[in-house]
Amino acid sequence: MKISSYQPGQPCWIELASTDAASARHFYAALFDWGLNDMPIPEGVYTMFTIDGDDIGAMYQMPPEMSEQGTPTHWGVYFAVDDVQSSANVVEQQGGKIVMGPHDVGDAGSMALCQDPEGAHFSLWQAKQHIGSARKDEVNTLCWVELACRDSAQANAFYTKVLGWQTRVSKMAGMDYTEWTTAAGPQGGMMEMTEEWGDIPAHWMSYFMVENCDAAVAKATELGGQVCVPPTDIETVGGFSVINDPQGGVFSAITLSPQAAS
16 A cells, blocks of 8 residues: 555665666566666666555665675665654664764655664664655565564664564464564564574564465576575465575565455
């Protein structure tokens, strides 16, 4: 559905930093049937992903210095805030770091790129002329964000202060799963990584809603992607899969069960 505003704490935008923007354009446009709208910026081109002309996310070519530092292709998530400077101050007060900003992005809004105490990156967005994604809760849009970390108590303390979230813990697939909630409802989740995750750093995962998870995985593979977690059913939630795009950018595709979708 189309939306016109976000409440503080809601995920409002997703952004892909790619080591090969030309390949990423083809992959995501074909996989999710997204339109592409190129906008010139001083560093090159900022490409909007669109559905029927509505912005739902974006991507850019990663600068050479980032690639040389070993930064991989990655999706980033932005969270809506009322005052980006005040929220950035809380990030630092709670043990996080400000990597970039806060600064204005023309008349679109103001942003800050942050790290939580465990190193997971996320961004803050104070909207002006651009609220973020103009669509949600429909196929081929962002439907969930999830923090994978090793210290859930620390993350709980940090994000509830920075983004004003409440938490709700439940058992899922034999483990504790935390939902981040606001007055508007659940906004995302958190899970603790176990030894089986190896040395994967703490990170935010973006989930995109698809009509059929199996079909999306088959198409992603055909387009050069790789399957990290094959289609898996979770009771009351639906079927999901974790996928790497051709440059290694990680995301999840999920077909929500009727219960979860409601």
